[in-house]
Amino acid sequence: xxxxxxxxxxxEKREEILAAAQRLFIDNGYESAxxxxxxxNAGVTVNTIYWYFRDKDDLLIAVLxxxxxxALAQYATIADRPLNDRLLWAVDQLERLHGLVxxxxxxxxxxxxxxxxxxxxHELADTLIADDLRKAGAAEADLxxxxxxxxxxxxxxxTHRRGDAGKRAVIDILVHKLTTVPTRT
Amino acid sequence: xxxxxxxxxxxEKREEILAAAQRLFIDNGYESAxxxxxxxNAGVTVNTIYWYFRDKDDLLIAVLxxxxxxALAQYATIADRPLNDRLLWAVDQLERLHGLVxxxxxxxxxxxxxxxxxxxxHELADTLIADDLRKAGAAEADLxxxxxxxxxxxxxxxTHRRGDAGKRAVIDILVHKLTTVPTRT
DNA sequence: TCACTTCTTGAACGGTCTTCAAGAAACCTA
DNA sequence: TAGGTTTCTTGAAGACCGTTCAAGAAGTGA
Numbered sequence: 001x002x003x004x005x006x007x008x009x010x011x012e013k014r015e016e017i018l019a020a021a022q023r024l025f026i027d028n029g030y031e032s033a034x035x036x037x038x039x040x041n042a043g044v045t046v047n048t049i050y051w052y053f054r055d056k057d058d059l060l061i062a063v064l065x066x067x068x069x070x071a072l073a074q075y076a077t078i079a080d081r082p083l084n085d086r087l088l089w090a091v092d093q094l095e096r097l098h099g100l101v102x103x104x105x106x107x108x109x110x111x112x113x114x115x116x117x118x119x120x121x122h123e124l125a126d127t128l129i130a131d132d133l134r135k136a137g138a139a140e141a142d143l144x145x146x147x148x149x150x151x152x153x154x155x156x157x158x159t160h161r162r163g164d165a166g167k168r169a170v171i172d173i174l175v176h177k178l179t180t181v182p183t184r185t
Numbered sequence: 186x187x188x189x190x191x192x193x194x195x196x197e198k199r200e201e202i203l204a205a206a207q208r209l210f211i212d213n214g215y216e217s218a219x220x221x222x223x224x225x226n227a228g229v230t231v232n233t234i235y236w237y238f239r240d241k242d243d244l245l246i247a248v249l250x251x252x253x254x255x256a257l258a259q260y261a262t263i264a265d266r267p268l269n270d271r272l273l274w275a276v277d278q279l280e281r282l283h284g285l286v287x288x289x290x291x292x293x294x295x296x297x298x299x300x301x302x303x304x305x306x307h308e309l310a311d312t313l314i315a316d317d318l319r320k321a322g323a324a325e326a327d328l329x330x331x332x333x334x335x336x337x338x339x340x341x342x343x344t345h346r347r348g349d350a351g352k353r354a355v356i357d358i359l360v361h362k363l364t365t366v367p368t369r370t
Numbered sequence: 371t372c373a374c375t376t377c378t379t380g381a382a383c384g385g386t387c388t389t390c391a392a393g394a395a396a397c398c399t400a
Numbered sequence: 401t402a403g404g405t406t407t408c409t410t411g412a413a414g415a416c417c418g419t420t421c422a423a424g425a426a427g428t429g430a
Contacts, residue, residue, distance in 0.1 A: 170330040
């Protein structure tokens with residue numbers, strides 16, 4: 001059933017496999033989504049996947065890049081909203097991917113490629129958050145620790161889901177505590 | 186090679202398997218530690234493990250309970266220290282288990298037993314932290330969100346290791362921000 | 371037509387967790 | 401003491417996993 005080898009089709013086929021993998025990774029989780037299952041959903045055999053991707057981790061990274069690019073594109077449209085709203089938006093957007101957050105943390109020690117992606121992601125996230133905190137007047141020396149707190153809370157909200165009110169409460173308090181100058185009682 | 190079936194030996198054998206599993210889970214990670222490897226380290230065959238434990242997740246939970254009990258026993262000895270020190274102590278203690286934190290999050294969706302353990306653990310942690318924040322004069326309405334922030338930051342420190350100074354800085358700022366009453370600049 | 375590259379596939383390998391049926395060792399009862 | 405029962409252990413196999421290999425088909429260029 002092979003069709004041709006035009007460069008255009010190469011990308012199309014890759015995209016089909018990627019789309020199937022993304023759906024299964026998100027819906028069933030990385031571990032539960034077997035290569036056979038992904039192949040069947042993409043209308044190919046298992047071996048074909050290995051023609052386009054080195055291994056399952058490589059497939060994971062391609063899916064992550066896809067999702068990150070999509071999220072960043074949408075983020076640009078709300079970049080001027082207050083920090084509160086943007087953080088809540090990020091959590092809402094990434095919430096359906098909460099399983100992948102754990103997957104990245106689990107695969108990173110075993111897969112250098114996943115580890116590299118994870119490092120790059122945190123550098124990006126830290127830059128964005130630090131920028132905000134700096135504008136809010138945070139002390140420069142405290143920035144690394146404060147951005148870490150921001151990142152950890154967002155990751156926590158992703159991996160430990162709670163209702164809309166709960167999310168809003170956590171983020172509001174976080175932003176309030178981080179962007180106001182405290183005085184001892 | 187079977188010895189006897191005295192009730193005492195039952196517990197001893199169980200402990201031997203548990204000790205081997207704990208060491209391999211911590212050193213090699215849950216996924217990398219195969220049942221065959223655990224069995225060999227415990228001096229039994231794979232099937233014997235299944236006589237004492239329902240499945241691999243059940244083995245994981247038994248290991249987690251073991252570690253938690255041990256940690257709580259040690260925690261009692263420093264319960265009167267300032268919040269800063271206790272949080273840093275907790276991170277240091279649990280740091281070597283950082284792989285298991287991810288493992289619990291990964292297995293929880295697939296295994297009801299692991300999910301239940303995870304829920305129970307967070308209830309315990311929330312109780313401890315909320316108690317501290319209440320004593321520090323935090324508003325009662327803000328407690329749920331603030332305890333969540335505390336938990337998320339500790340989990341973040343466990344899954345994203347950094348040096349001693351980094352840990353100390355994050356915890357100091359966290360405690361400072363959470364336990365002082367802020368005023369707008 | 372013929373070699374060459376691109377792409378696809380069936381089959382197999384070594385590994386995982388788990389289960390099944392069989393049997394050995396200790397205990398209990400008759 | 402003999403026989404049955406329970407507790408524990410095991411070898412073998414099942415079902416699945418990710419991955420690799422060798423073979424072959426489809427399209428391209430000479």
